[in-house]
Amino acid sequence: MTAATATTDLGEAYSGYLDHLADADEYAATDLAIGLLDAGVPAERVLLDLVAPAQAEVGERWARNEWSVAQEHAATHISEQVVAAVSAHVKPRPTGGRVVVACMDGEWHAPPPRLVAEVLRLRGWQVTFLGASVPAAHLVSYLHRYDAHAVALACALPMRLPYAHRMIEACRRSDVPVVVGGRGFGTDGRWARRLGVAWAPDAPSAAELIADERALRGVPAARAYTAAQLDATVSDLGHIADFLAAAVYVDDPSLFTEFVEWLSGILRSPGVPAGAVVLPLEHYAAALRDFPRAARALALGCAALPGLAR
CATH class of the missing domain: 1.10.1240.10 (Methionine synthase domain)
Structure with a gap:
C-alpha cells in the first residue's frame, strides 16, 4: 500500500x-x-x-x-x-429481501442509482440493478418473475416525469412499493409528492425508507386483500371526490365531514387504518388549495379524524 x-x-x-x-x-x-x-x-x-x-x-x-x-x-x-x-x-452478503433499482424509461444517467444500489447492497439487501432506461413493461415483467420487496427508481430530468408516473403506477399495480430519487422530482421532492410516491434525497435516505415497512406501504393491510376487497376499498375512497363536490355545491362542510367519519369507520372494520383516508384528503387539499370552500371542507375532514398514526 x-x-x-x-x-x-x-x-x-x-x-x-x-x-x-x-x-x-x-x-x-x-x-x-x-x-x-x-x-x-x-x-x-x-x-x-x-x-x-x-x-x-x-x-x-x-x-x-x-x-x-x-x-x-x-x-x-x-x-x-x-x-x-x-x-x-x-463482498456483502444479503440478509434482506430483493430490491430492484433502475432508471426511468428514457433516463440514461445511471451512476447515481448505481450508488444507491451499492449502498443498499452494503446494508444487506439483495439488489438487482437494471441500469439505464428500463421500459415500464420490461420492469413489470421482471417484477412478476421475482418477488421484490421494493423498487427504487431514478429520474434526473423533470421532462421525464410522465414516464416516471407510468412506471410508478405499473409497479403499484404489481403490488410492489416504490421509492424515487433524482433531480427530476425537484430538489425538495415536490413533484414526487405530487405523484404520491415516497422520495429520497440521497442513498442513505432511500435505504432507510426501504427498511421502514410502514413508511414504504401506507396501507400494509391491503396487501392481503382479495380482488373484491381491494375493489371495494378503492370504490369507497373514490366517493371522497363525490361528497366533496356535493359539500361545496351546497356550501356545507358538515356534509363532507360526516361522510369522512363514516368512511373511516367502514374502512377500519377490515383493518384499513384511518391514515388511508388522510392520504387522499391531503392530495386533494394540495390540488385544490386555490379553492377556499373545498380547502375548508378538506381541512375539517382531516380534523374529524383525530389521533391518526400514519
Whole structure:
C-alpha cells in the first residue's frame, strides 16, 4: 500500500481521486479507493464521500466547458469501475429481501442509482440493478418473475416525469412499493409528492425508507386483500371526490365531514387504518388549495379524524 492510498483523510483522498479522474488513470483511482477500505474507512463512506462528490464535480466541469464529453465519459467509466471494485472487495452478503433499482424509461444517467444500489447492497439487501432506461413493461415483467420487496427508481430530468408516473403506477399495480430519487422530482421532492410516491434525497435516505415497512406501504393491510376487497376499498375512497363536490355545491362542510367519519369507520372494520383516508384528503387539499370552500371542507375532514398514526 502506498502513502497515497494509506490515508484515511477523505479530503486529501478526494483531491487525489479527482486528479486520477483527470488523468484517466483507472488503476490509481481504484487503488486509492481500496487503500481507504484497507485503512478502515467504511465502504459506504468511500462511495458517498469520495466517489459521489467527485462524480458531481465531473459533471460540473463538463457543464463549465472545462472538460470535453470524452473526458467526462472517461471519468464516469472509471468511477463505475471503482464502485464495482469497492463492492467486490467488501463482498456483502444479503440478509434482506430483493430490491430492484433502475432508471426511468428514457433516463440514461445511471451512476447515481448505481450508488444507491451499492449502498443498499452494503446494508444487506439483495439488489438487482437494471441500469439505464428500463421500459415500464420490461420492469413489470421482471417484477412478476421475482418477488421484490421494493423498487427504487431514478429520474434526473423533470421532462421525464410522465414516464416516471407510468412506471410508478405499473409497479403499484404489481403490488410492489416504490421509492424515487433524482433531480427530476425537484430538489425538495415536490413533484414526487405530487405523484404520491415516497422520495429520497440521497442513498442513505432511500435505504432507510426501504427498511421502514410502514413508511414504504401506507396501507400494509391491503396487501392481503382479495380482488373484491381491494375493489371495494378503492370504490369507497373514490366517493371522497363525490361528497366533496356535493359539500361545496351546497356550501356545507358538515356534509363532507360526516361522510369522512363514516368512511373511516367502514374502512377500519377490515383493518384499513384511518391514515388511508388522510392520504387522499391531503392530495386533494394540495390540488385544490386555490379553492377556499373545498380547502375548508378538506381541512375539517382531516380534523374529524383525530389521533391518526400514519
